[in-house]
Amino acid sequence: MGAAAVALLAATRRRSTPPVTSLLSRAVRGLHEATAAAEEDRARARRRRSSSSRLLGPDISDTWDPSPRAAARPPPPRDYAVDCEPTVTIIDGKSIAEDIRLQISEEVRQMKNAVGHVPGLAVVLVGDRRDSQSYVRFKVKGCEEVGIKSLLAELPGNCTEDEVVDSVARFNDDPSVHGVLVQLPLPQHMDEEKILNTISLDKDVDGFHPLNVGNLALRSRKPLFVSCAAKACLELLLQSGIDLMGKHVTIIGRSKVVGLPTSLLLQRHHATVSVIHAFTANPEEITRESDIVISAAGVANLVRGSWLKQGAVVIDVGTNPVEDPDSDYGYRLTGDVCFEEAVTVASAITPVPGGVGPVTIAMLLANTLDSAKRVYGLSDSTP
Numbered sequence: 001m002g003a004a005a006v007a008l009l010a011a012t013r014r015r016s017t018p019p020v021t022s023l024l025s026r027a028v029r030g031l032h033e034a035t036a037a038a039e040e041d042r043a044r045a046r047r048r049r050s051s052s053s054r055l056l057g058p059d060i061s062d063t064w065d066p067s068p069r070a071a072a073r074p075p076p077p078r079d080y081a082v083d084c085e086p087t088v089t090i091i092d093g094k095s096i097a098e099d100i101r102l103q104i105s106e107e108v109r110q111m112k113n114a115v116g117h118v119p120g121l122a123v124v125l126v127g128d129r130r131d132s133q134s135y136v137r138f139k140v141k142g143c144e145e146v147g148i149k150s151l152l153a154e155l156p157g158n159c160t161e162d163e164v165v166d167s168v169a170r171f172n173d174d175p176s177v178h179g180v181l182v183q184l185p186l187p188q189h190m191d192e193e194k195i196l197n198t199i200s201l202d203k204d205v206d207g208f209h210p211l212n213v214g215n216l217a218l219r220s221r222k223p224l225f226v227s228c229a230a231k232a233c234l235e236l237l238l239q240s241g242i243d244l245m246g247k248h249v250t251i252i253g254r255s256k257v258v259g260l261p262t263s264l265l266l267q268r269h270h271a272t273v274s275v276i277h278a279f280t281a282n283p284e285e286i287t288r289e290s291d292i293v294i295s296a297a298g299v300a301n302l303v304r305g306s307w308l309k310q311g312a313v314v315i316d317v318g319t320n321p322v323e324d325p326d327s328d329y330g331y332r333l334t335g336d337v338c339f340e341e342a343v344t345v346a347s348a349i350t351p352v353p354g355g356v357g358p359v360t361i362a363m364l365l366a367n368t369l370d371s372a373k374r375v376y377g378l379s380d381s382t383p
């Protein structure tokens with residue numbers, strides 16, 4: 001099913017009419033009505049977002065206390081059609097990312113006026129994996145869109161660990177660079193931890209440095225940077241008006257890129273967090289108890305509709321290539337969640353593509369901006 005058809009379906013479906021085919025024909029019949037409803041949804045989401053004072057991710061400093069931002073937020077949208085039957089909200093990550101980039105552009109412009117410099121992001125890419133190359137392209141394009149300077153070091157897959165470390169060291173020493181990241185995964189023969197540990201703590205925009213992760217975990221501490229994917233999950237929830245306090249959130253995955261930092265970040269927002277990994281027995285029993293399910297396992301269609309509680313919120317971080325002869329490239333991206341099943345159960349869900357991914361990139365830009373603000377003394381919160 002195409003993304004447009006799914007969005008249309010989402011805007012028109014009633015939970016009491018489960019068969020997808022009948023929903024589709026209704027979607028076609030109600031084309032104009034549905035388009036108008038979807039447009040109104042987007043406008044409502046934009047109004048909600050523009051009333052938020054901060055779009056650049058969680059304010060780490062006060063997240064142990066009940067979040068003032070959450071308190072000031074209007075109540076969650078009523079996801080009910082006119083006849084009060086529930087509908088599912090497709091969380092529009094692309095549009096949320098666009099708003100974040102707009103705000104970053106403005107701050108970059110102000111920085112240039114105030115100190116004559118713009119933030120700089122350096123990316124180290126090793127090898128020729130097509131997926132890594134395209135993610136890096138998204139990052140560079142994101143920088144261009146907001147006026148952040150980007151630098152790229154591309155190294156062949158058979159280079160030595162020392163060559164990668166040298167690249168990182170050059171960026172660490174470059175005062176025009178405020179963020180350094182090494183695109184993962186690295187080739188098998190390299191020691192990932194050793195290389196990541198050479199990134200300066202104050203340029204660690206991925207938030208993978210042990211001190212940043214440790215400080216995220218500790219109540220009285222404040223990390224300099226938090227994982228972009230974790231911040232994206234939080235932002236998508238908050239921007240959708242979903243309160244986290246006391247909610248049971250299950251996170252599938254415990255990696256340093258997504259699962260672990262997301263579990264720590266959401267605890268700072270007073271969620272009760274369960275973490276599922278490859279050795280967890282009966283994961284579906286845990287997810288079925290959860291108000292919010294965040295999946296970052298990297299397994300296509302792992303989360304079935306039957307894994308979800310009625311009305312659950314679903315954040316699908318997974319980005320998995322699956323064969324698709326109909327696609328130009330012979331494959332397409334799909335999430336960890338079986339979308340067609342989940343939309344019949346969830347109250348809100350992120351699509352893949354167009355959900356978490358664009359917001360993750362926007363958060364990388366936000367982390368780079370924050371880093372430059374710290375360097376130029378423009379930061380409103382000293383860590």
Ligand SMILES: NC(=O)C1=CN([C@@H]2O[C@H](COP(=O)(O)OP(=O)(O)OC[C@H]3O[C@@H](n4cnc5c(N)ncnc54)[C@H](OP(=O)(O)O)[C@@H]3O)[C@@H](O)[C@H]2O)C=CC1
Pocket residue numbers: 229232252253254255256257258259276277278279280283296297298299302317318319320356357358360361
């Ligand atoms: N959209 C975005 O912005 C981003 C998307 N991604 C995507 O998210 C996914 C995860 O990425 P990443 O965290 O780096 O991947 P990793 O492979 O590093 O981690 C995967 C995690 O999922 C767990 N896991 C794997 N299979 C299962 C299973 N069948 N049941 C339960 N748990 C399982 C693993 O458990 P164990 O620890 O036991 O091995 C591990 O903790 C990928 O698809 C990636 O492309 C990643 C970053 C950003």
Ligand SMILES: Nc1nc(=O)c2c([nH]1)NC[C@@H]1CN(c3ccc(C(=O)N[C@@H](CCC(=O)O)C(=O)O)cc3)C=[N+]21
Pocket residue numbers: 134135138181182183184185206228229257319333352353354355356357358360361
């Ligand atoms: N040092 C490092 N930091 C990372 O944050 C990191 C990494 N390495 N290695 C790989 C994973 C994966 N990841 C994604 C980021 C954006 C999209 C993204 O923008 N996805 C688009 C896909 C668009 C498309 O390809 O068509 C979307 O979901 O809409 C996906 C995945 C970051 N990661």
